[in-house]
Amino acid sequence: MSGERFTLDPNFKALLYDLRVSPARVLRRASLPGDLLSRGPVALLPEEYFRFWDALDAEGGDPNLPVRIGQAISVEMFNPPIFAALCSPDLETAAQRIATYKPLIGPMHLGVEQNSKGLRISYHWPAGMRPPQLLAMSELVFWAALARIGTRHNVRPTRISVPQLPEAPDVVGDFLGARVRKEAAHAITFATVDATRPFVTENEQMWRFFAPELRRRLSDLEGAASITDRVRAALHETLPAGDPSMTAVARRLAVSSRTLQRQLHLEGATFQVILARTREDLARHYLGHGAMSPAEIAYLLGYDDTNSFYRAFRTWTGTTPQALRSAGTG
Numbered sequence: 110m111s112g113e114r115f116t117l118d119p120n121f122k123a124l125l126y127d128l129r130v131s132p133a134r135v136l137r138r139a140s141l142p143g144d145l146l147s148r149g150p151v152a153l154l155p156e157e158y159f160r161f162w163d164a165l166d167a168e169g170g171d172p173n174l175p176v177r178i179g180q181a182i183s184v185e186m187f188n189p190p191i192f193a194a195l196c197s198p199d200l201e202t203a204a205q206r207i208a209t210y211k212p213l214i215g216p217m218h219l220g221v222e223q224n225s226k227g228l229r230i231s232y233h234w235p236a237g238m239r240p241p242q243l244l245a246m247s248e249l250v251f252w253a254a255l256a257r258i259g260t261r262h263n264v265r266p267t268r269i270s271v272p273q274l275p276e277a278p279d280v281v282g283d284f285l286g287a288r289v290r291k292e293a294a295h296a297i298t299f300a301t302v303d304a305t306r307p308f309v310t311e312n313e314q315m316w317r318f319f320a321p322e323l324r325r326r327l328s329d330l331e332g333a334a335s336i337t338d339r340v341r342a343a344l345h346e347t348l349p350a351g352d353p354s355m356t357a358v359a360r361r362l363a364v365s366s367r368t369l370q371r372q373l374h375l376e377g378a379t380f381q382v383i384l385a386r387t388r389e390d391l392a393r394h395y396l397g398h399g400a401m402s403p404a405e406i407a408y409l410l411g412y413d414d415t416n417s418f419y420r421a422f423r424t425w426t427g428t429t430p431q432a433l434r435s436a437g438t439g
Contacts, residue, residue, distance in 0.1 A: 115215050117153050117161070122146040127181050130168050139164035155216035155235050159244070166243035172277035174243060176284040179250035182258065191255070193323060196316040200256045200264075201228050201304040210323050217248075218345050227267055228304035231296035233345040236390035240295070246275050249297045253285050256299065259308035268298040293401040293409075336372040337383060344387045353388075353411035355380045389425040392418075396434045403430045 125132045125146075132146050139160040145151055153161065166174065182191070193210070194203035201223060208219035208230075217240070220231040230252060234240045249269055256264035265286030270293075275281060278289040285297075343361040347353065358380070359369045373380060388410045395406045407418035422430055 115153055115155070115158055116213055117145070117151050117158065118214065124178070124181055125165070128169060128174070128177055130165065135161065135164045135168050138167060155238060158215055159238065159241050162241035162244040166241060169243070172275070173280050175246035175250045175275070175281055178247045179254040179284070182251065182254045193316055193319040194255060195259055195308065195310040196312040196319070197259070197308055198311045198313075199305050199308055200252075200259065200299060203255065203259065203308070204228065204230050204252075204304075210327055212342075213323070213327060215244075218342055220346055220349055222350070223301075223304070227298050227300045229268075229296055229298045231294050231349070236341070236387070236394070242273065242275055245271065245295045246281055249295060250281060250284065252297050252299070256303060256306075259310050260303075260306045261309050262303075262306060264299065264303045264306070266297045266299050268296075270294060270296045291400070293395050293405070335376060336369070337376055337378045340369070340373070340380065340383050341387050344384060345391075348388070348391070348411040349409050351408075351411055353384055385421070385425070388421065392422060392425075392430065393433070396430055406430065 122132055125135060133143060136143055136145055139157070141153075141157060141161060171177070191207075194207050197203035197206060201221075204219070204221045208221045211217060211219050216235050216238075218233045220229075220233060222229045222231070232240075232245065232248060249271070253264060253266060256262075263286070267287065269282070269285055269287050269289045271289060271291065272293060272295065274289060274291050282289045339362055340358055343358045344353070347357040347361060350357075355366050355369060359366045362369065364372075370380065373383070391410060392406055395401050395409065401409075403418060404415045407415045410418060412418040412421075419429065422428075426433060
């Protein structure tokens with residue numbers, strides 16, 4: 110994902126003015142071209158995209174900024190993926206649609222899981238890169254704002270988790286209606302009753318209009334990415350679901366296992382090497398940015414038992430998860 114580019118929504122210029130933040134100052138602080146927001150849709154590298162959000166946070170200087178950004182979302186904001194989400198019948202469908210097209214918006218992938226606790230939406234960032242606090246918190250606030258616009262109800266999540274608490278967690282917590290907890294992943298959970306609550310903004314005809322164009326844009330983006338990068342991104346989604354197999358990844362990429370194997374061979378890569386490297390990168394991330402136990406990490410990495418994770422981890426690093434965490438080098 111590190112070499113890919115992502116679209117910066119042209120609506121950002123209007124959003125910055127609504128937030129009373131100078132676009133010129135944000136771009137200058139981020140070391141980005143001063144005319145960037147006047148060119149129409151522009152593509153940024155992940156590090157440029159993250160610099161933009163760090164600069165916005167610094168220029169905004171307001172702990173309430175994630176909430177203000179969430180409140181700026183409206184039906185009138187013409188962003189095709191978000192507009193398509195509002196055309197969905199409910200939040201669960203909207204989350205699945207946005208998860209599919211989120212790579213068009215920024216360097217991140219979404220995990221969408223429906224279980225007995227409700228609908229859980231989690232974020233997966235480029236390996237080795239920590240997202241700006243403002244970006245991560247705004248993304249979580251976005252889901253509550255979207256649900257409230259779509260349902261016209263004061264929908265509240267049942268759980269919000271972040272690896273690092275924001276400067277003023279109560280500000281965001283008050284808006285969301287739930288306490289922000291410190292856990293390993295950026296994630297937000299909604300009760301099933303709210304996840305399936307009908308959207309009054311549902312418009313199947315508009316969705317059918319937008320879907321082909323979104324699929325084309327996604328295909329163009331994926332076509333520019335290496336198959337190795339695409340496999341790594343797919344593993345970020347299949348591993349927490351407990352399936353580290355090539356079959357699961359091939360299904361996610363809509364190719365056969367044989368075709369996937371051949372494409373990787375052409376890049377001088379193998380599925381097992383990518384799987385091991387992705388697991389190691391994620392393990393180091395979890396150990397360095399949260400308080401998850403080795404058993405929980407093993408589960409998120411798709412291992413059947415903790416002992417298998419320990420053996421693999423020692424092969425990668427020559428030490429144990431606890432020792433690496435204690436040394437602070439995760």
